[in-house]
Amino acid sequence: MHNLTVADLNPAVLNVQYAVRGELAIKAEDLRNKLEAGHDLPFKRVINSNIGNPQQKGLDQPPLTFTRQVAALMEYPPLIDLVKDKWPSDVVDRARELQEAIGSIGAYSHSKGVPYIRKSVAKFIEERDGYPSDPEDIFLTAGASAGVSLLLNVLITPHQTGILIPIPQYPLYTATLAQFSGTPLPYHLSEPDGWSTSLHEVEAAIEEGTKKGVKPRALVIINPGNPTGSLLDLETMESVVRLCEKHSLVLLADEVYQFNLHSPETHPFHSFKYVVRKLNSPIQLVSYHSISKGVKGECGRRGGYFECTNFDEDVKAVLYKMVSVGLCPPLSGQIGVDSMVRPPKSGQPSYPLYKQETDAIHSALAQRTKLMAERLNSLPGVSCVQSPGALYLYPKLELPQSVVDAANKIGKTPDTLYALELLDETGICVVPGSGFGQKEGESHYRLTCLCPGVEEYVTALEEFHKKFIAKYGGL
Numbered sequence: 521m522h523n524l525t526v527a528d529l530n531p532a533v534l535n536v537q538y539a540v541r542g543e544l545a546i547k548a549e550d551l552r553n554k555l556e557a558g559h560d561l562p563f564k565r566v567i568n569s570n571i572g573n574p575q576q577k578g579l580d581q582p583p584l585t586f587t588r589q590v591a592a593l594m595e596y597p598p599l600i601d602l603v604k605d606k607w608p609s610d611v612v613d614r615a616r617e618l619q620e621a622i623g624s625i626g627a628y629s630h631s632k633g634v635p636y637i638r639k640s641v642a643k644f645i646e647e648r649d650g651y652p653s654d655p656e657d658i659f660l661t662a663g664a665s666a667g668v669s670l671l672l673n674v675l676i677t678p679h680q681t682g683i684l685i686p687i688p689q690y691p692l693y694t695a696t697l698a699q700f701s702g703t704p705l706p707y708h709l710s711e712p713d714g715w716s717t718s719l720h721e722v723e724a725a726i727e728e729g730t731k732k733g734v735k736p737r738a739l740v741i742i743n744p745g746n747p748t749g750s751l752l753d754l755e756t757m758e759s760v761v762r763l764c765e766k767h768s769l770v771l772l773a774d775e776v777y778q779f780n781l782h783s784p785e786t787h788p789f790h791s792f793k794y795v796v797r798k799l800n801s802p803i804q805l806v807s808y809h810s811i812s813k814g815v816k817g818e819c820g821r822r823g824g825y826f827e828c829t830n831f832d833e834d835v836k837a838v839l840y841k842m843v844s845v846g847l848c849p850p851l852s853g854q855i856g857v858d859s860m861v862r863p864p865k866s867g868q869p870s871y872p873l874y875k876q877e878t879d880a881i882h883s884a885l886a887q888r889t890k891l892m893a894e895r896l897n898s899l900p901g902v903s904c905v906q907s908p909g910a911l912y913l914y915p916k917l918e919l920p921q922s923v924v925d926a927a928n929k930i931g932k933t934p935d936t937l938y939a940l941e942l943l944d945e946t947g948i949c950v951v952p953g954s955g956f957g958q959k960e961g962e963s964h965y966r967l968t969c970l971c972p973g974v975e976e977y978v979t980a981l982e983e984f985h986k987k988f989i990a991k992y993g994g995l
């Protein structure tokens with residue numbers, strides 16, 4: 521009898537790395553348990569600035585009332601009779617309408633998602649972009665991750681398929697590429713231009729790949745960016761689309777942060793769908809959205825969608841076949857998507873509370889982002905791009921050579937050493953830049969702007985930074 525060992529497992533799976541839930545997150549959990557068990561640590565609480573999970577314990581972004589009321593009535597239809605005179609009438613109407621379209625949420629739905637909800641998604645896209653959207657081009661998913669995984673799975677062939685990914689990137693992409701044995705073709709984002717996409721860098725990555733016999737098949741763009749918080753302007757987006765035309769690249773547009781804008785009047789979001797239609801471009805585009813981010817933050821419900829633009833019917837049929845294997849996305853996530861694309865409108869009974877709740881989330885995020893970037897920028901050896909969108913900041917650290925030497929000695933990167941000491945001394949958990957990728961010799965870390973009590977932990981972070989630099993001999 522031979523017991524299964526790691527060496528018996530699929531080597532592609534063993535190559536998968538996922539820093540957001542890696543060493544730092546595990547250590548943070550351990551420290552939290554120690555605090556709960558009464559251990560004496562140099563801090564009173566662990567601050568999870570490592571993950572964009574707004575409703576997580578300790579971050580505590582409240583769920584939107586409208587979303588949860590509709591969800592509750594879908595979970596337990598007899599509740600309608602108990603609340604119909606107490607809850608807003610638009611909640612009850614929405615739940616009745618969805619119950620009529622779906623029936624019980626305990627049943628499998630259509631594999632691409634409930635047709636009624638896909639129609640709502642198409643209408644949302646049309647209103648956002650001013651161009652038509654076909655519900656048949658929309659696939660509801662268990663979060664954006666499931667859609668990314670599906671597309672990478674079908675795009676990667678055994679013949680050295682190159683996928684252009686931004687550096688820094690959200691590690692879902694490198695992890696999924698490792699899983700399906702695709703070849704990442706990394707291109708660097710431009711930090712001096714607010715982490716914008718540099719066409720020159722993408723061209724260089726294509727050339728590099730081609731030299732090695734890797735055929736570039738798709739280009740991943742994350743906009744607004746994770747971990748950078750960047751936001752692309754229209755001109756850059758148009759040149760990205762032209763570049764995809766030139767190289768016949770499928771554009772994978774990860775737009776899960778499209779509602780997280782800190783100054784939408786001066787920095788608006790444009791979707792790639794809008795740009796592709798405006799340019800009348802034939803490129804194949806897959807656009808992702810999710811209920812995990814934005815103001816909903818319903819990460820645990822697992823809901824999202826992708827829209828395919830300019831795809832051949834037979835390619836869409838393959839996607840349909842593949843989603844059928846998984847039967848259907850979770851119904852609770854699909855209902856979350858419906859509430860996201862059809863929020864209460866001005867004049868409806870739920871609107872005043874919805875507006876109050878979402879304004880509070882937007883303004884807290886914008887304030888924290890601004891304050892944290894300002895304070896980080898005033899620290900010696902730290903520079904931080906002020907981010908116009910998403911939930912993150914990605915400061916750059918200038919570290920003395922002695923930090924690099926000390927890190928080498930323990931087999932870690934300098935930014936990991938920094939993040940580990942930060943966690944040990946302040947309880948603040950961030951993700952080292954090496955988890956997202958960065959230029960050789962550079963050090964960054966990502967912190968989220970979701971934690972309440974920003975003043976307190978930014979002060980702790982400042983004190984730590986100064987002590988850390990002094991301890992290693994100064995800059």
Ligand SMILES: Cc1ncc(COP(=O)(O)O)c(C=O)c1O
Pocket residue numbers: 572662663664665666690692742746774776809810811812819823824
């Ligand atoms: C850029 C990006 N894409 C996709 C995801 C995954 O989202 P979901 O929870 O919808 O799978 C995340 C999550 O943090 C993300 O940052």
